[in-house]
Amino acid sequence: MNREASAVPPEAVPVARATGRPAAPAGRLLLLGLLAALLLLGWGLPRWLNFLLTLALAKGLVVLGLVLLMRAGLVSFGQGLFFAAAAYAAAFAIKLWGVREAFLLLPLGMAAAAALAVLTGLLAARYRAIFFAMLTLAFSMVLYGLLIKAYPLTGGSDGLRVAVPTVLGYAPDPQRARVLVYYLAVGAVAAAVSLVRRQAGSCFGYLTQAIRDNEVRVEYLGVPVRRAVLAVYLEGAVLAGAGGVLAALAVGHVDPNLAYWTTSGEFVFIALLGGAEGVLAPLAGAVLYEVVKAYAFKYTPYAWQMVMGLVMLPIILFLPSGLWAPLERRWLRVRE
């Protein structure tokens, strides 16, 4: 008997409920307000927090893709594959072809991630649950090995430098460029959030949840499940790619660690932290994670891993739907 499928009580599973509204109950006003706040923070924040926020937004984008996958019942332990591939694609474009325009690098990275997704998805989409997780992990580790091994091309474990990008032809000095990358990240996140919101309320959004609940029944209803799974996988990859390019532009450096399993584990952790309910959850989780990590590092440099673990445990055990959902419900008074 399949113990996993039968013994899971509904409330333990982080999934958006079919309330008849779009699965992201945050009002449009809240989202626009947050967007305005982020735009203002670009100038108001001290520079290193600005950098932290850019990184958090980039990772939030990756986690958004991961959450889409999780809603379809697939937990990927290998989003680092697309994250790293897109970041390196951007680095190569700068180094080999002299492309410096951020608005070109972003789609380039996303295209690289998409290409890899099509390649790996053909195999990965056949599996579910733990095997899917293991296979995605294996793929990302293969890329890790390749990046380390192809030392003359990729710089091996030293990584590659990512030069300061130009934005729409304008070539700013490095400090102003960081702020522009921040705004680029905000823009990308805004675009992604609105697209995901639209999808969540659409047929396809409900379809992915149906696949999670009972895939075989969906097949019997005549819907090609494999194609839908591939589509979600591709979406997750493209979002991870966008995040990868943004992170590379923010940090100014790419290295093979982006593809290591602990990076992918970090994304899963953030997904758990924020929860899978609502579009803002992954972003809130990412911001919280970066802040906690920075301060754990600062105040407990000898035990920061333990601090992260101790923070994780109660959240997993007592707040399985993540931190964001109860907050959102409280603030918006959306009844279950």
Place this chain on the structure above:
Amino acid sequence: MSTAITIAVDGLVFASWLFLVSVGLTLIYGVLRILNIAHGSLYALGAYSAATLVIAWSGRDLWPGGTLLALLVAGAVVGVAAGPLIERGVLRWTYGRDPVLQLLVTFALFLILEDAVKLLWGTSPYYAYQPYRLLGQVAVGPVVYPGYSFLLLGVAVAAGVALWLFLARSRFGRLVVAVIHDPEMGTALGINLTRVYVLTFSLGAALAALGGAVTAPMISVVPGIAVEVIVVAFAVVVVGGLGSLPGAALGALLIGVVRAAAVHLFPAVELFTIYLVMAGVLWLRPQGLFGGVEARRL
């Protein structure tokens, strides 16, 4: 020809090490259906405990063979101490929940134990090589092997056989197998599920710790050994089939021999062998070599 023999011996030695460090993982998955990332931490705990015991014993001018026993004791002690603590203290709250949640709980445990080990034993390395030197050398062609490598082989075979006998012949072992197949039916028949879970997890933890303990004499025990072992153990277990004991043995053998061949013939690709074997097996047989196909609810 002699290269082939060397590859075979190296493959066997490496495979026995792989088996010892991954058999605990597959056992725990088989019974509790949890993929235990903290397995690496239990391995590290075993290694550090063994190192401490060996150093303490060697400092006292006693029978040197006792250091070998010390390894076994270290493994057992860690299993008995850490096993029930982790299982009753943390894991029992996750039964019946989403398997990914369980995975993440073990990941959190791994992070906590990483730093706990560092706080307990510090960052300096520990050397416990006395057992490694005890058993002399064996020459196979131009290559000289330490006797300890063959001891490792012996221990791996003994552990594998003992486990198999335990599961197939002993009363408690058969209860465990029953629980693997159908926990609800087991409870209905009066099997004390809690007892089975605690004892099985402790056994798995002891095996992980034993893996670390037998490795300690060969290496310098430093922080960070847990992370490396996790990937390796996962690969072996996935290749062999999650939850399958013969699978773990065969997976270990496959990966061991392929890697030994790579080291001798194409050292440049050695880094990839583990992942390529893993991806290859998953492609051809997604549930692993001996993994059972799981039924799906309709």
Place this chain on the structure above:
Amino acid sequence: MARRKGHTWRWTEMLATALLLLLAVPAWLGTGTGAPAPRELRVGIVTFLSGPAAAPFGIPARNAAELLVEALNAGRVPAPYTQRGVAGVPVRAIYVDEAGGAEKQVAEFRRLVLDERVDLVIGYISSADCLAVAPVAEELRALLVMFDCGTNQIFEERAYRYVFRTHGHQILDSVGAARYILRLRPNLATIAGINQNYAWGQDSWSAFRDAVLKLKPGVRVVTEQFPRLFAGEYSAEISALQAQRPEVVHTSFWGGDLESFLIQSLPRGLYSQSTLVLTTGDTVLPRLGRDMPPGVVVGARGPHGALAPNTGLNRWFKNAYTERFQVRPVYPAYHLAQAVLGVKTAYERAQARSGGWPTREQVIAAFEGITFETPSGPIRMALGRGHQAIEPVAYGVTSRYNAATKEYDLARVIVFPAECVNPPEGMTSAEWIARGFPQARCP
């Protein structure tokens, strides 16, 4: 469950609001240098405090930093560093763990400069971190002194204004090892390498191999092993090395990997079949003690540790360190000492020139191209337009166990001067080796 939920909501709500407020509070920007002499000189020190690199490198470096900062502030360092602190100002060290990867280190560097507002940063053992952080230092116009990372690429790729490196890069280890081994075995025929499969291992092996082949063409490379970093288990690789029987085995292994490799190869007799060359061997000499094999070539990435010169400054450093930490200093500690003393010299010279507390630009101008004394001898900032140091390199062979020092003595020590093992200004290392070491002055 509903009751629990109400309880935890309030807690998490407070936590989240507090964290959001923390984000929104703007602190002042600015990396301004003070004008009159500041109360203290804030120095960020970044080194591995956790993970496998902590015990062999990060902790010795941190220990050296602690020792020097205290001694400097108390005025206990011997000549020529008798002035208290740095130019009279006490030093305050802020330690940061180098763990977490290059991305994390870039974030931490920015935090040190923009939030903690340190005057300069001394740091970085990992080459990836050095390469990632150097451009950020230029961007933020923050003074960065790299003290240990080995990659030769930093100043060979581009010029830096705000970045300095006070020790020689890995080329001197590799070329020095090649020259030494050819002195030891002039009729060398076969070599092999076992190095960790990442940039440090790959670079070290390529430089060593190319240097040997250049100095003695016709030497055959029988095998090149590249096990995974932190693999720990090398039985197959040792078998391969035994089967191939090279005369010399080169390894740039460090830390736990090096110790595991030695522990595993000792009973198998690898050291008696082949001459092992351990370029970072100095760090394991005190740890392995009696268990170090004899006849092994040991390096210290320069004249450090067991190969340091017998000067008054070195005697003071070694004794103070040993007394405080119960173990003798290894080469990362010497590297950190070089960085601190270089910074001190630069600040004091700049102060002497300007008459008051120097600005960052004045410190940079004073730092470029200087020569200063260290426990390892004089260090000259000769490459990278005065930003990259060169130093000599020394190698020796383990001979006899010394019960007094509890480690093996090194015999047949040869010191190769800096001009012999470092490329000249304006030439990359790869070019220098490929062209047969032009302008090298070797004894």
